[in-house]
Amino acid sequence: MKLPLDVVGIGNAIVDVLAHADDALLAKHGMAKGSMALIDAAKADSLYGAMGSAVEVSGGSAANTIAGVASFGGKAAFVGRVRNDQLGNIFRHDIKAIGVEFETAAASHGAPTGRCLVFVTPDAQRTMQTFLGACVELGPADIDADQIARAKITYLEGYLWDPPQAKEAFRKAADLAHNADRKVALSLSDTFCVKRYQQEFLHLLDEHLDVLFANEAEIAALYDVKSFDDAVKAVRGRCDIAVLTRSEKGAVIVTDKETIPVPAVKPEKLVDTTGAGDLFAAGFLYGLSQDRTLGDCGRLGALAAAEIISHVGARPEVSLKDLAKKHGL
Amino acid sequence: MKLPLDVVGIGNAIVDVLAHADDALLAKHGMAKGSMALIDAAKADSLYGAMGSAVEVSGGSAANTIAGVASFGGKAAFVGRVRNDQLGNIFRHDIKAIGVEFETAAASHGAPTGRCLVFVTPDAQRTMQTFLGACVELGPADIDADQIARAKITYLEGYLWDPPQAKEAFRKAADLAHNADRKVALSLSDTFCVKRYQQEFLHLLDEHLDVLFANEAEIAALYDVKSFDDAVKAVRGRCDIAVLTRSEKGAVIVTDKETIPVPAVKPEKLVDTTGAGDLFAAGFLYGLSQDRTLGDCGRLGALAAAEIISHVGARPEVSLKDLAKKHGL
Numbered sequence: 001m002k003l004p005l006d007v008v009g010i011g012n013a014i015v016d017v018l019a020h021a022d023d024a025l026l027a028k029h030g031m032a033k034g035s036m037a038l039i040d041a042a043k044a045d046s047l048y049g050a051m052g053s054a055v056e057v058s059g060g061s062a063a064n065t066i067a068g069v070a071s072f073g074g075k076a077a078f079v080g081r082v083r084n085d086q087l088g089n090i091f092r093h094d095i096k097a098i099g100v101e102f103e104t105a106a107a108s109h110g111a112p113t114g115r116c117l118v119f120v121t122p123d124a125q126r127t128m129q130t131f132l133g134a135c136v137e138l139g140p141a142d143i144d145a146d147q148i149a150r151a152k153i154t155y156l157e158g159y160l161w162d163p164p165q166a167k168e169a170f171r172k173a174a175d176l177a178h179n180a181d182r183k184v185a186l187s188l189s190d191t192f193c194v195k196r197y198q199q200e201f202l203h204l205l206d207e208h209l210d211v212l213f214a215n216e217a218e219i220a221a222l223y224d225v226k227s228f229d230d231a232v233k234a235v236r237g238r239c240d241i242a243v244l245t246r247s248e249k250g251a252v253i254v255t256d257k258e259t260i261p262v263p264a265v266k267p268e269k270l271v272d273t274t275g276a277g278d279l280f281a282a283g284f285l286y287g288l289s290q291d292r293t294l295g296d297c298g299r300l301g302a303l304a305a306a307e308i309i310s311h312v313g314a315r316p317e318v319s320l321k322d323l324a325k326k327h328g329l
Numbered sequence: 330m331k332l333p334l335d336v337v338g339i340g341n342a343i344v345d346v347l348a349h350a351d352d353a354l355l356a357k358h359g360m361a362k363g364s365m366a367l368i369d370a371a372k373a374d375s376l377y378g379a380m381g382s383a384v385e386v387s388g389g390s391a392a393n394t395i396a397g398v399a400s401f402g403g404k405a406a407f408v409g410r411v412r413n414d415q416l417g418n419i420f421r422h423d424i425k426a427i428g429v430e431f432e433t434a435a436a437s438h439g440a441p442t443g444r445c446l447v448f449v450t451p452d453a454q455r456t457m458q459t460f461l462g463a464c465v466e467l468g469p470a471d472i473d474a475d476q477i478a479r480a481k482i483t484y485l486e487g488y489l490w491d492p493p494q495a496k497e498a499f500r501k502a503a504d505l506a507h508n509a510d511r512k513v514a515l516s517l518s519d520t521f522c523v524k525r526y527q528q529e530f531l532h533l534l535d536e537h538l539d540v541l542f543a544n545e546a547e548i549a550a551l552y553d554v555k556s557f558d559d560a561v562k563a564v565r566g567r568c569d570i571a572v573l574t575r576s577e578k579g580a581v582i583v584t585d586k587e588t589i590p591v592p593a594v595k596p597e598k599l600v601d602t603t604g605a606g607d608l609f610a611a612g613f614l615y616g617l618s619q620d621r622t623l624g625d626c627g628r629l630g631a632l633a634a635a636e637i638i639s640h641v642g643a644r645p646e647v648s649l650k651d652l653a654k655k656h657g658l
Binding site for chain 2: 019020048049051052053054055056057058067085086087090093094095097098112313315317
């Protein structure tokens with residue numbers, strides 16, 4: 001008999017390779033600052049060669065969120081595919097070390113564990129180039145009906161639309177969650193990701209979603225609108241809760257009847273914005289799983305986002321549970 | 330025709346796996362705080378299982394020093410053995426990315442790339458458990474006579490006494506350097522390392538060494554003395570230059586006729602002492618290769634040590650060349 005879960009996250013299992021870089025390097029290799037692009041193995045090798053001395057940290061958008069939920073004290077699980085190689089072992093170790101249930105079998109052949117080359121510029125922005133590797137093996141067979149039913153919320157990253165069979169896993173998980181009277185949440189992940197799958201995401205919103213996470217650019221891209229106000233109007237009523245993050249302007253929570261502003265929390269020092277959105281989602285989902293008010297959910301999200309941008313990497317360096325307590329949350 | 334070098338370092342090629350830990354975890358697993366212990370593959374697996382979520386960064390004592398020399402703008406090379414696996418690729422990438430010549434062939438079979446589990450306690454001390462892995466394959470055949478002759482200084486870590494054939498590589502390199510009228514420097518590495526090889530290190534001092542690096546505990550262990558003053562007396566005249574580091578008390582440079590105190594540089598924030606000794610050596614060796622005064626060599630060392638202890642990990646996060654310029658060095 002397994003324990004109940006607060007949140008199960010499904011996403012690409014990725015190890016981040018982070019290095020400082022300047023704008024000239026981004027320009028030379030045609031990288032669009034602040035975004036995520038998919039690259040193949042050969043491009044990953046050549047870009048890695050152009051990259052400075054780096055640090056390796058477990059990453060992956062939904063995996064970062066799940067690590068955040070666990071750091072708040074939530075009971076969490078992750079589903080994603082690594083290979084049985086050194087980077088895969090690192091990913092597995094790191095997520096299990098913080099108490100997250102992670103039972104997806106590692107691939108024993110094929111592409112190596114996925115990695116994301118993260119170029120951090122002096123303005124603290126991150127530009128990501130992702131080689132999906134073993135992530136492309138994730139499919140519906142990796143979704144465990146019992147695990148989904150045990151979780152109050154199933155959280156999915158938009159990036160799952162990239163690997164060929166992962167969207168089937170995504171759909172299966174969403175159906176299972178709804179059949180078990182559970183909530184389904186989605187992050188739009190990235191503007192280019194929204195552009196790749198705009199119609200499918202719009203369709204999903206009508207069918208499957210209780211909670212949507214998006215930043216300003218992503219929600220504007222989803223609805224082809226030019227202002228944030230228009231985006232708020234467009235998303236209202238399309239899902240129970242839309243959480244729209246706006247960097248230093250904080251966030252806005254949009255429900256059928258309410259528009260709840262959430263102030264940003266100022267970080268001690270702005271070092272690297274990698275994981276800001278992932279960790280906002282972590283705080284919000286943790287709060288939601290504990291039946292906190294939407295305002296409190298937003299404040300927990302803003303607090304976690306401020307912690308993550310104050311250092312390099314997208315996994316919390318302090319206990320978010322302690323941090324929340326310190327801030328009276 | 331290859332270029333002249335300032336410093337060539339020979340050491341264990343290691344990837345550091347760093348995680349925060351508390352004193353209770355050290356006690357539970359019988360680890361001696363602040364020291365380095367050697368572990369086998371099975372122990373490495375079980376300790377890794379007990380370790381929290383970690384960060385991977387290229388390490389290795391002499392390799393960190395060489396990375397520091399390169400960061401100061403010195404021309405540097407490294408000799409050490411990795412395997413042709415993912416961690417080995419990371420090590421190779423990181424050291425080459427900062428402009429270091431690294432031509433030691435990777436092992437194509439046998440143990441994986443060596444790693445050091447680094448447990449960082451809240452007092453910023455690091456406790457290290459090292460699985461040498463592929464490092465044990467380093468031998469005299471890896472020493473290139475031309476490369477040693479091209480370098481003003483050959484720098485060796487005491488830890489090289491641990492892998493069975495590496496001390497032969499060490500002796501060969503020291504002989505080649507002296508035959509080419511070059512300097513040889515050694516770091517005592519660690520108190521336990523000194524205890525393991527005390528007689529051999531004493532013998533080396535009489536035969537082979539121009540520069541010795543040691544901290545207070547290491548030099549006391551080498552001469553079986555109880556006070557720092559006695560250690561200074563014991564080492565004087567045994568090598569041209571002894572550089573004795575004393576953490577927040579700075580360092581003392583001891584030559585035949587002089588005793589030069591070097592004040593410590595206060596770090597912005599004390600986070601993780603991993604690499605403090607390695608980077609002190611980097612600054613000192615860089616200065617020496619540029620014919621700076623011994624006092625300036627010490628100040629460059631203290632500056633580099635202060636940078637490294639202000640963040641997690643033992644490779645510089647900023648350009649030490651720029652930092653030195655900012656401090657008028």
